Amino acid sequence: MEKIHIIKIGGNIIDNPERLNTFLKDFAVIPGKKVLVHGGGKIASDLSLTLGISPKLIDGRRVTDADSLKVVTMVYGGLINKNVVAQLQAHQCNAIGLTGADGNIIQAHKRVHPQIDYGFVGDIDKVDGEKLDVFLKGGFVPVFAALTHDQQGTMLNTNADTIAAQLAIALSGFYQTELVYCFEKKGVLKSIDNENSVIRQLDETAYQHLKQEGVIAAGMIPKLDNAFETLHKGVHSVIIGKAEDLLHSITENDVLGTLLQGPVKQ
Amino acid sequence: MEKIHIIKIGGNIIDNPERLNTFLKDFAVIPGKKVLVHGGGKIASDLSLTLGISPKLIDGRRVTDADSLKVVTMVYGGLINKNVVAQLQAHQCNAIGLTGADGNIIQAHKRVHPQIDYGFVGDIDKVDGEKLDVFLKGGFVPVFAALTHDQQGTMLNTNADTIAAQLAIALSGFYQTELVYCFEKKGVLKSIDNENSVIRQLDETAYQHLKQEGVIAAGMIPKLDNAFETLHKGVHSVIIGKAEDLLHSITENDVLGTLLQGPVKQ
Numbered sequence: 001m002e003k004i005h006i007i008k009i010g011g012n013i014i015d016n017p018e019r020l021n022t023f024l025k026d027f028a029v030i031p032g033k034k035v036l037v038h039g040g041g042k043i044a045s046d047l048s049l050t051l052g053i054s055p056k057l058i059d060g061r062r063v064t065d066a067d068s069l070k071v072v073t074m075v076y077g078g079l080i081n082k083n084v085v086a087q088l089q090a091h092q093c094n095a096i097g098l099t100g101a102d103g104n105i106i107q108a109h110k111r112v113h114p115q116i117d118y119g120f121v122g123d124i125d126k127v128d129g130e131k132l133d134v135f136l137k138g139g140f141v142p143v144f145a146a147l148t149h150d151q152q153g154t155m156l157n158t159n160a161d162t163i164a165a166q167l168a169i170a171l172s173g174f175y176q177t178e179l180v181y182c183f184e185k186k187g188v189l190k191s192i193d194n195e196n197s198v199i200r201q202l203d204e205t206a207y208q209h210l211k212q213e214g215v216i217a218a219g220m221i222p223k224l225d226n227a228f229e230t231l232h233k234g235v236h237s238v239i240i241g242k243a244e245d246l247l248h249s250i251t252e253n254d255v256l257g258t259l260l261q262g263p264v265k266q
Numbered sequence: 267m268e269k270i271h272i273i274k275i276g277g278n279i280i281d282n283p284e285r286l287n288t289f290l291k292d293f294a295v296i297p298g299k300k301v302l303v304h305g306g307g308k309i310a311s312d313l314s315l316t317l318g319i320s321p322k323l324i325d326g327r328r329v330t331d332a333d334s335l336k337v338v339t340m341v342y343g344g345l346i347n348k349n350v351v352a353q354l355q356a357h358q359c360n361a362i363g364l365t366g367a368d369g370n371i372i373q374a375h376k377r378v379h380p381q382i383d384y385g386f387v388g389d390i391d392k393v394d395g396e397k398l399d400v401f402l403k404g405g406f407v408p409v410f411a412a413l414t415h416d417q418q419g420t421m422l423n424t425n426a427d428t429i430a431a432q433l434a435i436a437l438s439g440f441y442q443t444e445l446v447y448c449f450e451k452k453g454v455l456k457s458i459d460n461e462n463s464v465i466r467q468l469d470e471t472a473y474q475h476l477k478q479e480g481v482i483a484a485g486m487i488p489k490l491d492n493a494f495e496t497l498h499k500g501v502h503s504v505i506i507g508k509a510e511d512l513l514h515s516i517t518e519n520d521v522l523g524t525l526l527q528g529p530v531k532q
């Protein structure tokens with residue numbers, strides 16, 4: 001099966017023009033098929049502040065009201081997405097910017113919660129892998145902003161990690177998928193304060209063991225639970241770590257960061 | 267040859283949510299292949315004002331400085347484009363939002379002018395009709411925002427009429443193209459104050475005649491000169507008028523508005 005990389009970057013790269021530029025230059029030369037997913041970052045919060053829209057948080061989660069939805073649609077779907085695409089094009093990478101609404105590739109609904117109204121936040125119902133494959137087969141490199149739609153005309157703010165995971169699962173029918181989560185640490189650490197304590201490989205048994213022992217940092221648990229879930233749903237492997245290291249891992253085939261692998265397939 | 271419609275709408279529709287909604291509903295049911303091109307409108311000017319960016323005009327033309335470029339990238343490429351796509355999807359039209367940077371479909375350069383620095387304004391060098399056709403053949407309906415890129419990483423604010431014209435010319439190799447310019451009048455008028463004086467059909471000889479006689483309003487002349495130029499470059503026909511009338515023209519095959527036809531082809 002042909003390989004594909006689905007790479008997610010967040011605010012720590014998006015918000016830093018130099019890091020972003022270096023990242024995009026490296027991303028452009030990754031051989032084979034690939035998809036980029038980006039979140040937003042400080043730019044959206046800064047614009048909200050300037051416009052006098054105060055951020056609303058419930059239990060540490062941002063609530064997306066109508067004005068905030070406009071801001072993220074502008075910033076994620078417009079400013080960040082189009083500048084990333086233009087920069088990738090300058091590096092001869094044939095990028096095309098997308099949201100879940102484009103081509104109806106990611107179908108979602110407004111989050112339903114018994115107590116909390118999260119506002120215009122999307123939970124994903126389905127990814128149309130076949131439609132996405134039209135772009136991949138056409139030689140394009142999809143760049144997804146963290147936005148979906150409700151199929152009734154409304155855009156929805158959607159977690160970028162989740163989008164990357166769902167795209168990877170949907171593409172597993174056609175490709176050997178590797179999901180690449182770039183974040184601020186070098187990988188899953190044995191000791192949270194020691195960047196040299198990266199766990200190089202983690203299978204589910206070892207993970208459950210380390211989780212019970214309290215070795216895995218609390219903040220990493222949802223990320224890793226979700227990552228292992230993607231492996232159960234067809235994703236071939238997940239790598240987690242610093243962007244620079246992970247892109248090196250891909251081009252040099254020498255894993256820096258933490259590698260999670262799924263059950264061996266028959 | 268298969269037909270395709272390239273339809274351009276401007277601020278008079280974009281700025282009016284009800285008209286936009288009606289337009290998109292009607293656009294969704296146009297049979298066959300189609301492309302939508304939208305300009306911006308008041309939304310970008312309003313956001314600029316709120317952000318304290320004052321519009322700069324030279325000889326009545328807006329100059330796009332770095333801050334204004336950010337605003338149009340957000341508003342045209344993000345807010346308007348993604349909401350149009352989401353609404354078309356709600357009407358079962360498989361729209362995909364694009365700028366010239368996406369897929370490198372429209373290659374442009376920053377305008378060079380001996381006296382005036384227009385800022386980040388794009389003049390089009392080339393449209394890649396074959397790449398655009400990948401989307402059309404894939405069953406997608408491209409929705410273009412009035413943005414291109416310089417192939418060196420910078421987005422460029424670009425006239426929506428020109429984008430529509432260049433797309434139509436590029437697609438003329440593959441399709442029988444009809445370029446549809448929606449604007450505030452019912453068509454080209456014999457008498458500027460009389461909406462009932464629409465000239466139904468106009469060929470180039472008649473146009474030159476009316477122009478010399480001073481019948482054609484000055485403001486219409488660049489639009490019509492450009493329209494006739496597209497006919498020389500392969501476009502099959504151009505229709506100009508009110509959006510509602512033109513969509514009716516297409517679905518009912520009964521032209522309201524002004525029809526310009528090119529030289530009869532062998």
